[in-house]
Amino acid sequence: MTDVDVRGLRAGYPGVEVLTGIDLHVPAGALAAVLGESGSGKTTLLRVLAGFIRPTSGTVSFGDREVCGPGVFVPPEKRQVGIVPQEGALFPHLDVRGNIAFGLPRGAQSRQRVDEVLELVGLTGLADSRPQELSGGQQQRVALARALAPQPQVVLLDEPFTALDAGLRARLRSDVRDVLSQVGATAILVTHDQEEALSMADIVAVMRDGRLVQTGAPHEIYGSPVDLSVARFIGDVVEMPVLEELSDGRVRCGLGDLSISQTITETDGDGSKDVVVLRPEQFTLSTVGATSNGVAVSPASTANIGRVQATRYHGHDAMVTVRISDGSDIDVRVTGVAPPPVGEQVAIAVTGSARRFRSTPPHHV
Amino acid sequence: MSSTDSISGSTLATPVRTRVPGFVRVHGRSRPSRVLLAFGALTAAVAVIPLVYLVVRVIGAGPDRVIEVLWRARTLETILTSAAFVFVVTTACLIIGITAAWLITRTNIPLRGMWLVLLALPLAMPSYVAAYAWLAQFPWMSGFAAAALIMILVSFPYVALPTAAAFRLADPGVDEVARSLGRGPFRAFTSATFPQIWPAAAAGGLLVALYTLSEFGVVALMRVDTFTRVIYASYRGSFDRVSAAVLALVLVALAALLVWAERRVRGRQQRWRVAASVQRDHVPMQLRRGTRITAISGLIALIVLALGVPIVSLIDLMLRSTDLRFDPAELFTATVSSAGVSLLGAIIAVALALPVGILAARYRTRSVRGIETVSYAGHALPGVVVGLSLVFLTLGVLPFAYQTLFTLALAYAVLFLPKSIGATRSATAAVPPVLEDTARTLGRGPVRAWWSTTARLTAPGVLAGGLLVLLTSMKELPATLMLRPTGLDTLATELWSRTEIAAYGPAAPYALALIALAAVPAWLLSRAMGPDARGRRGTPDTVGA
Numbered sequence: 071m072t073d074v075d076v077r078g079l080r081a082g083y084p085g086v087e088v089l090t091g092i093d094l095h096v097p098a099g100a101l102a103a104v105l106g107e108s109g110s111g112k113t114t115l116l117r118v119l120a121g122f123i124r125p126t127s128g129t130v131s132f133g134d135r136e137v138c139g140p141g142v143f144v145p146p147e148k149r150q151v152g153i154v155p156q157e158g159a160l161f162p163h164l165d166v167r168g169n170i171a172f173g174l175p176r177g178a179q180s181r182q183r184v185d186e187v188l189e190l191v192g193l194t195g196l197a198d199s200r201p202q203e204l205s206g207g208q209q210q211r212v213a214l215a216r217a218l219a220p221q222p223q224v225v226l227l228d229e230p231f232t233a234l235d236a237g238l239r240a241r242l243r244s245d246v247r248d249v250l251s252q253v254g255a256t257a258i259l260v261t262h263d264q265e266e267a268l269s270m271a272d273i274v275a276v277m278r279d280g281r282l283v284q285t286g287a288p289h290e291i292y293g294s295p296v297d298l299s300v301a302r303f304i305g306d307v308v309e310m311p312v313l314e315e316l317s318d319g320r321v322r323c324g325l326g327d328l329s330i331s332q333t334i335t336e337t338d339g340d341g342s343k344d345v346v347v348l349r350p351e352q353f354t355l356s357t358v359g360a361t362s363n364g365v366a367v368s369p370a371s372t373a374n375i376g377r378v379q380a381t382r383y384h385g386h387d388a389m390v391t392v393r394i395s396d397g398s399d400i401d402v403r404v405t406g407v408a409p410p411p412v413g414e415q416v417a418i419a420v421t422g423s424a425r426r427f428r429s430t431p432p433h434h435v
Numbered sequence: 436m437s438s439t440d441s442i443s444g445s446t447l448a449t450p451v452r453t454r455v456p457g458f459v460r461v462h463g464r465s466r467p468s469r470v471l472l473a474f475g476a477l478t479a480a481v482a483v484i485p486l487v488y489l490v491v492r493v494i495g496a497g498p499d500r501v502i503e504v505l506w507r508a509r510t511l512e513t514i515l516t517s518a519a520f521v522f523v524v525t526t527a528c529l530i531i532g533i534t535a536a537w538l539i540t541r542t543n544i545p546l547r548g549m550w551l552v553l554l555a556l557p558l559a560m561p562s563y564v565a566a567y568a569w570l571a572q573f574p575w576m577s578g579f580a581a582a583a584l585i586m587i588l589v590s591f592p593y594v595a596l597p598t599a600a601a602f603r604l605a606d607p608g609v610d611e612v613a614r615s616l617g618r619g620p621f622r623a624f625t626s627a628t629f630p631q632i633w634p635a636a637a638a639g640g641l642l643v644a645l646y647t648l649s650e651f652g653v654v655a656l657m658r659v660d661t662f663t664r665v666i667y668a669s670y671r672g673s674f675d676r677v678s679a680a681v682l683a684l685v686l687v688a689l690a691a692l693l694v695w696a697e698r699r700v701r702g703r704q705q706r707w708r709v710a711a712s713v714q715r716d717h718v719p720m721q722l723r724r725g726t727r728i729t730a731i732s733g734l735i736a737l738i739v740l741a742l743g744v745p746i747v748s749l750i751d752l753m754l755r756s757t758d759l760r761f762d763p764a765e766l767f768t769a770t771v772s773s774a775g776v777s778l779l780g781a782i783i784a785v786a787l788a789l790p791v792g793i794l795a796a797r798y799r800t801r802s803v804r805g806i807e808t809v810s811y812a813g814h815a816l817p818g819v820v821v822g823l824s825l826v827f828l829t830l831g832v833l834p835f836a837y838q839t840l841f842t843l844a845l846a847y848a849v850l851f852l853p854k855s856i857g858a859t860r861s862a863t864a865a866v867p868p869v870l871e872d873t874a875r876t877l878g879r880g881p882v883r884a885w886w887s888t889t890a891r892l893t894a895p896g897v898l899a900g901g902l903l904v905l906l907t908s909m910k911e912l913p914a915t916l917m918l919r920p921t922g923l924d925t926l927a928t929e930l931w932s933r934t935e936i937a938a939y940g941p942a943a944p945y946a947l948a949l950i951a952l953a954a955v956p957a958w959l960l961s962r963a964m965g966p967d968a969r970g971r972r973g974t975p976d977t978v979g980a
Contacts, residue, residue, distance in 0.1 A: 120615055122718070146614035147623075153615050159608030163630035172626075173616030213612075220616060 071098035072133035072223040072256055074119070079128030081118045088114040090280040092128070096273060101250055101257045103267035106277030107303070112260045115277070116226050119258065120153050121146035132223050152217030152225040152255070157233050158209040160201040166212050167197040173220040187215040190249055207238045214246060218253060225250065227259040231266065243270055264304050268292060276300050292349075297336050298427040301347050306389075308353075308400050312344045312426065321346060321426060324396040326374050331423035335430055343429035348420065350389060350403040355416045374418045376400065378410050392416060467798045468881070472806070474790035479809040481787055481845075482852055485824035486687065486812055489680050492827055496677040504681040509665075513682065517648060517661040517689075520579065524586040525644045531587065531737065532594025533636050538730050540602040543719045550734060554595050557741040558957035561910050562589045563652025564946045567930060568745035570656060571752055571939035582657035586647050588741040593646070594639035596961055601635035602628075607717045620720075634700050641697035648690055649817035651913040656934060662686040663819045667913060670823055680827070683820045690815040749950075752943040765929070766944050773925035776840050777908035780847025784855040785901040787848060792859025792897070793889075797868060807856070814853045821846050822917035843918040847908040854907065858900025862893035903959065909952050926952070 079092040088111045096102040106112040117123045119130060121137065121144060129139035132151075137144040160169050167184050174180035188194050191211040201209060210230050217225055230246070231239045247270050250257045261267050267274045268288040275285040284296045295301035298309075314322040320329050323346050330346065358375055376392040379399060388409035390402045400418065410416055493501055504510060539550045566585045570576055605628055613627035614620070651663040658664075662682060669679040722730060787810075795807045813821070825846050829837035836842050866889050874884035912927045919928065926945050933942035 120611065122611055122614070145619070146611070147617045147619055149615065151615050153612055155606075155608035155612060157606075157608070159606045159612050161609055161613075161627055161630070172613065216612070216616070222615075 071254060073098040074102075074224055074256055074258065075129075075131040076115075076119075077129045079115070079118065079125050079130065081114060081123055081125035081128075083123075087126070088280050089118070089125070092280075092282055094275055094282060094285065096256055096258060098133075098256055099251070099254050100272040101247065101259060101270060102273040102275060103259045103261055103271035104275050104277055104282075105261055105264060105267040105304075107262055110277045111280040112262075112277045113228060114280075116153075116228050116258065116260045119224070120151050120226055121149050150220070150222045150224070152220070152222035154210070154213045154217050154225070154227045154230045156229045158201075158206075158213040158230075160209055160212055160216075162201055164201075165197070166193070166199050166201070166204075169201065169212055170197075170216045170219050172216060183219055184215075187219050190218070190252070191215045192245065205238075206234050207242050210234070210242060211245075214249065218249070218255070221253075222255065225255045225257040227257065229261055230259075231261075232263070239266075246270075268304070276303065294332065294425070297334060298343070298345070298347065301425070301427070306350050306401060306403075308348045308350060309345045310348075310398065310400075312346055321424075324394060324398050325400065325418065325420070328420060329423040330426045333426040333428065335428045337430055343427065346424040346426050348422075348424045350401045352421050352424075353400065353402040354419045354421060355390065355392070355402055355404060355410060356419065357410070358415045358417050376416060376418060378412050378414045378416060381409050381412060383409060392418060394418070466800065467794055467803060471790050471794060472802060475794050475803070475806040475810075478787040478791050478852070479806045482810045482812045482849055484828070485816060485821045485846075485849060488828045489684055489687070489820070489824045492676070492680045492831075493684055496680070500677055501681055504678045505685075507678075510678075510682065510685075513660060513662055513665045514685070516579075516659065517686075520583060520586075520654070520659065520661050521644050521647045523583050524590060524647045525640050527583070527587045528591045528594045528643045529636060529640045531591045532639060533598050533632070535591070535595045535734060535737065536598035536602055536632075536636075538734065540599050541717055541720055542722050542727075542730070544722065544727060544730055544734075551599065553734075553738050553742070554599075555592055555957070555961035556738075557589050558592050558961055559950060559954040560589050560742070560745060561652075561949050561953050562586065562646075562650060563656060563912060563927075564930070564949050564953075565589050565741075565745050566653040566656045567934045567939070567942060567946055568748040570934065571942075572744070572748045574937065577658050579659050582653050582659045584740075585653050585657070586650060588737075590643045590646060591737075591741070592961070593642045594636055597635040597639045598632055601632040603717075605631040638697050638701040641693050641700060645690055645693040645697065645815075648686070648693065649819075651817070651819055652931070662689075663817055663913065666819050666823060667917075670826070670917065676827065679823055683823050686817060687815060687820055690817060694811075694815045749943050749946055752940050753947075755940065765924075766926075766948065769924050769926050769929045769945065770948060772923050773909040773927070774905070776843050776919075776923070776925070777847060777905045779840065779844035780851070780908045781855075781901045781905040783844055783848035784852050784904045785859075785897060787852060788855035788859045788900065789897070792856050793863050795856065795860045796863035810856055811853045813850045816850065818846075818850060818911055818913040819917075821850055822914035825914075826917055838918060838920045840920055840923070843915065843920070843923075846914045846918050847904065847911060850911065850914065851904040851907050854903045855897075855900040858903065859893070859897050862896025862900075863889065865896075866892045899959075903956055906952050906956050910949055 074094070074096040076092055076094040080087060080089055082088040092115060094102070094104075104112045104115060114123060118125050118138070124143055125138055127140075130137050131139075132149070136142050137149050161172065164172070166188070170184045170187060171180050174183055184197065185194070188197060191214055193208060193211050193215065196204070196208065196212075201212070204212065213230070227246075231242055234242060243266060259267070259270060268291070271288060273285060274288050274291045275282045276291060277283070278299065284291055284300055286294075291300070292304055295304055301307050310323040310325060312321045312323055316322060316327060320327050322328075328346055328348075336343075374394065376394040378390055379393045380391045382389045382391075383406065385406050387406050388404055390404055390409055392400050392402055394400060402418065404410075535550075535554055538544055539547045539554065544550070562585065565588060566582070569581075569585060609627050609631065610623050613623035618626060648661075649663065650661075651667065654661045654664045655667065662685070666679050666682050666686065669675055669682070791807055791810045794803045825842055826837070829839075829842055868889075870888040870892070871884050874888045875881070879887060909925065910927055912931060915925055915928055916931065919925070924932075926948050930942050930945040930949065933939070933945070
């Protein structure tokens with residue numbers, strides 16, 4: 071079992087520094103997702119870990135073996151890293167067996183190993199197929215099997231699911247997750263899909279402009295984003311401007327008084343931003359008039375009464391847009407059982423507390 | 436799925452199965468109409484007339500005579516000479532072409548874009564013009580080595596261009612995976628990258644082999660006794676028609692073998708494309724200073740030999756000969772006669788190609804495939820063979836057609852029909868049949884529906900194919916020499932007759948005119964074969980040499 075440790079990593083291409091200081095620790099056997107938009111540098115990070123790019127400074131260690139650092143650079147073929155590229159990148163001139171055996175020494179044992187990993191990824195019987203005959207999902211499974219066959223210490227996955235259609239993607243994600251934990255490899259997955267990162271990873275590292283802005287367990291990232299951009303990137307948000315600061319750690323906004331779990335002050339803005347942020351599933355709706363259903367509707371305020379403007383129905387749940395009295399729209403996630411019809415008057419209640427994001431101009435620091 | 440890098444792959448994830456993509460009728464009317472099939476069959480019949488007539492002549496001569504010709508020492512010598520010639524030229528083109536392609540796509544040599552253009556330019560140099568330009572400066576050049584040198588210099592782009600494209604298209608991920616699976620840089624190249632570019636290089640090499648086997652001008656000027664020169668000599672010098680016909684048939688068999696092999700390799704190459712991967716640029720290999728200088732010097736030497744020497748030679752000839760005895764009127768006349776007879780050939784070719792191109796683009800039945808294959812016969816028929824066969828045919832069966840404009844135009848049409856069919860086919864394949872179907876539902880009959888939709892949309896492509904036939908015909912040499920009406924001089928024959936009597940200076944204007952003519956097809960060809968060809972579907976035989 072090998073952990074991955076990245077410290078102070080800077081890397082890039084001639085003239086462009088893409089990674090501007092990365093620190094990341096992935097415990098042995100864990101699956102880490104590096105989540106970022108395209109151009110954030112996540113693929114560059116993966117390529118540095120694999121050894122395709124030589125970093126300008128910083129160290130990378132697999133276990134107690136330093137693979138790059140001052141005066142040290144282990145070439146890709148000596149790193150014992152398995153990679154699963156974006157579209158599989160299967161060797162087109164070799165059949166499935168040839169692809170998987172590529173990293174193995176010749177011999178009967180290799181043959182056995184190919185059968186083993188084929189079974190592991192659920193492709194028993196396809197050893198003699200050619201890559202062209204496989205579906206996109208099968209190609210990715212072969213790519214994973216090929217990466218796992220030589221029993222690498224670390225497995226790197228570069229957006230391996232993006233080329234697949236939605237249904238296939240979900241199944242392959244959970245299969246890959248299972249296979250990786252079965253073999254106990256330390257894995258790093260690069261993706262721009264927040265749902266993929268949250269559902270697959272033990273650790274999510276959010277990347278922006280060449281640095282990791284937040285690293286933590288999926289629920290931490292989702293529940294306690296470090297800034298507004300992360301909050302927006304990682305899921306749906308409802309943002310409301312703060313109208314008044316109350317004495318007891320509460321604030322008043324368009325929806326009434328809310329309790330604040332944490333106030334985060336960002337220094338990169340112009341000082342004008344001051345919002346509370348909630349997730350759409352933190353709201354519950356009740357029909358106005360049926361007040362005795364246990365949902366606390368504050369009789370003192372009508373601020374939380376609104377009218378349903380639109381409903382986007384997804385089957386398992388629905389997103390309901392409610393226009394409240396101050397004219398702003400609030401997205402509320404309700405279960406798909408019986409979403410309220412458009413035009414219905416509803417009361418909104420809040421579960422849990424909100425996060426408040428403020429900005430101050432840089433020179434106030 | 437909001438970011439841009441997720442879009443590219445998803446729609447392209449299915450493997451490419453058919454050779455020409457586009458709109459094949461899969462549902463509904465999957466059987467072509469009988470009229471169209473009949474016209475297609477007519478085209479196929481015309482395309483194989485020369486071949487069939489040769490076979491008839493050879494059979495008519497009786498097996499003893501054929502065996503006698505085949506067992507002659509001269510025949511064996513010809514076969515060996517041709518084989519050695521083709522082998523040397525093809526091997527050299529593969530080595531030069533692959534190396535050059537690798538240098539300009541995968542290493543850190545400067546001005547890679549410029550080198551690419553320079554490597555494509557020799558395509559605009561008709562082989563016998565290059566031979567003439569060298570001969571004019573070095574009149575002692577003669578024989579196997581000299582001819583091979585010229586052929587290599589004009590043919591290596593057929594390997595270099597598609598190979599450069601393959602180098603660029605090859606998924607860099609594949610190479611990287613090989614590295615992380617424990618192969619060093621060199622072994623990763625040989626085991627992962629090379630297999631990906633080899634089909635393109637091999638297909639290019641087979642084209643070189645085919646053109647070298649069919650080459651007439653260079654071997655004739657340099658006096659190398661390959662098939663084409665021997666056949667031409669026995670046609671000119673003796674009345675031994677049987678031996679010419681037998682040799683021609685052997686030549687066709689060898690050419691057909693090369694065409695078949697090229698098709699197979701190219702088909703495999705396309706089937707190998709697993710998924711259009713997200714295109715990422717390759718990280719160029721950093722050559723050391725010494726290696727880099729050697730590489731650049733090599734490329735410069737190649738370009739100087741392939742382009743510099745012939746061009747400087749032609750300019751020198753123009754400047755030096757004060758007594759050019761150059762008659763602009765003669766050049767004009769030659770151009771007009773070339774253009775006139777070639778235009779007739781192009782019209783015949785387009786008319787013959789239309790039904791076959793439409794059938795091939797829209798239907799995949801066995802009869803359509805048969806018609807298409809047979810119509811491509813010209814691809815495997817060297818000009819000398821078509822010339823010889825039509826001489827026999829007209830003399831033997833239609834004496835009134837012997838050495839007429841029409842026969843020469845027909846020879847052009849048969850020889851270059853594949854270009855016209857290819858153009859018609861890809862233009863038609865790009866038009867969705869639903870347009871024609873919609874026109875039908877709006878009340879038009881099949882022909883009017885075709886005319887008002889598909890025909891309009893494919894006209895530019897079809898005409899471009901015709902233009903290609905026109906330009907290529909104007910350069911054609913051996914069939915023109917054998918079939919031209921008395922007194923008709925084309926650019927190619929004027930250059931030929933002057934070079935034959937070592938009147939190098941007066942030939943220069945014709946050589947320049949021929950280069951100008953060759954530039955257009957060469958440009959199209961380099962676009963179709965070159966590194967930007969991704970997604971575009973030109974194949975070498977739709978444009979060709």
